Amino acid sequence: MRVPFIAGNWKMNLTHLEAMDFLVDLESRFENKNGCEIAVCPPFTSIRSVKTLLDEKKIEASLGAQNMFYEQSGAYTGEISPLMLKALGVEYVILGHSERRQYFYETNGLVNQKIKSSIANGIKPILCIGETLDIRERGEAEDFVLGQLKECLDGIDQDAAALLTIAYEPIWAIGTGKTATVQDANGMCSRIRGKLSKLYKDKTAEEIRIQYGGSVKPSNISELMHASDIDGALVGGASLKVDDFLDIINY
Ligand code: PGA
Numbered sequence: 001m002r003v004p005f006i007a008g009n010w011k012m013n014l015t016h017l018e019a020m021d022f023l024v025d026l027e028s029r030f031e032n033k034n035g036c037e038i039a040v041c042p043p044f045t046s047i048r049s050v051k052t053l054l055d056e057k058k059i060e061a062s063l064g065a066q067n068m069f070y071e072q073s074g075a076y077t078g079e080i081s082p083l084m085l086k087a088l089g090v091e092y093v094i095l096g097h098s099e100r101r102q103y104f105y106e107t108n109g110l111v112n113q114k115i116k117s118s119i120a121n122g123i124k125p126i127l128c129i130g131e132t133l134d135i136r137e138r139g140e141a142e143d144f145v146l147g148q149l150k151e152c153l154d155g156i157d158q159d160a161a162a163l164l165t166i167a168y169e170p171i172w173a174i175g176t177g178k179t180a181t182v183q184d185a186n187g188m189c190s191r192i193r194g195k196l197s198k199l200y201k202d203k204t205a206e207e208i209r210i211q212y213g214g215s216v217k218p219s220n221i222s223e224l225m226h227a228s229d230i231d232g233a234l235v236g237g238a239s240l241k242v243d244d245f246l247d248i249i250n251y
Contacts, residue, residue, distance in 0.1 A: 004225060005165060005209050005232035006249055007039040007064055007126065008239025009094060010046075019046035020053055025242045027057040033250045036232065039064045039092055040239070044080055051089045064092035064126065067100060070110075070117035082121035093118050094234070096152060097128045098171045108151035115152060119160045126165045126234065127152055128213070129192075133172035141170075145188060146195045153199060161200050166192055166210045167234040173214025175236060179224075185212045186227035193229055218247035225251050 014022060019042050032038060041064035042050045051063055069079035085093065095118065096111035111127070118125045129148040131141040145168065153161065168188050170180050180188075189210045197205035212224050213234030224230050238244040 002207065002209050002231045004034065004036040005039070005211060006036050007041055007092070007094075007211070007232070007234050008245055009066060009097070009213075009234055009236050010040065010042045010240060011066070011099070011236055012043055013240055014042065014046060016046040016049040020049050022240075022242065023050060023053040023057065023059065026245070027053075027059050029242065029246055030059055031246070031250060032060065036249060037062065038249055041066050041092070041094055047085070047088050047090060062091045063089055064094060065090050065123075066094045066097065068093050068095075068114060068118065068123070070113040072117075072121070082117055082123055085123055086121055090123060092126055092165070093123050094126045094128060094167070096148075098130055098169060098174060102171075108148055111152045112154050112156075115156060115164075116160075119156070119163055124163045124165065126167050126211070128167045128169050128234070130169040130171050130174075130214070136170065136172065142188065142191055146191060149192060149195055150199070158200055158204055161196070162204050162207060164208050165232075166196075166208060167213045168192060168210060169213035169234060171214075175215070177215050179215045179217075179220050180212070182223050182227050182230075185224060186229050189227070189229035189231075216248065218244055218251075221248045221251040 039062040065085050072081050072083045095114045100106045115125045129145050131144045135144045173180050209231040211232040211234045212230045216233045216235045217238045
């Protein structure tokens with residue numbers, strides 16, 4: 001049985017002071033009726049404060065980062081290493097988000113190096129894959145997404161794969177208010193699982209959680225979560241509003 005996993009991707013939002021206010025508010029109303037695993041992924045500058053509050057307030061949520069570099073240390077101005085994240089109590093890291101691919105030119109090869117490094121350093125990757133509207137309209141979404149998956153997982157063995165979460169995020173649905181239909185989202189998640197079972201043993205493929213991401217909100221979370229191959233959500237905009245985030249968690 002896969003435990004549903006809902007993660008909030010705050011992107012480049014909230015100062016560490018605003019993040020602390022957010023968590024105080026979240027704690028005052030926190031409930032998790034469905035027993036999902038919850039994670040919050042703040043910007044680097046808020047990770048320390050968020051961790052302190054998660055611990056102090058006993059909010060049962062994991063801590064995630066939104067990116068990392070693959071080296072442990074060195075002359076890489078502006079980068080953050082897996083060791084630094086680990087020392088802060090970070091459990092997950094979002095890798096290959098479409099915004100990193102689009103604005104910072106991250107390739108599948110780079111994402112692959114980051115996945116290997118995160119696993120080697122004890123941080124569980126949330127690998128994002130997803131197609132543009134153009135690719136979908138050309139009827140090439142499945143090939144594209146499964147190609148991304150294959151390249152990003154090149155050389156990742158069975159044991160490492162067991163630590164993965166995959167987030168299927170069609171780019172045209174991110175931040176646009178347009179959600180993929182449940183049929184389309186579930187269909188792609190099921191093809192992703194099919195591909196995983198070609199790359200790994202069936203048991204591993206069955207255990208890897210596949211999230212959907214792209215304009216997830218209180219009004220659409222329930223039907224998404226009831227689809228057979230969607231095991232959770234990577235939530236951007238709606239994870240920044242305490243009410244919406246709680247409604248999503250308690251779908
Ligand atoms: P959104 O973002 O929920 O604001 O569409 C999702 C994501 O990019 O992870």
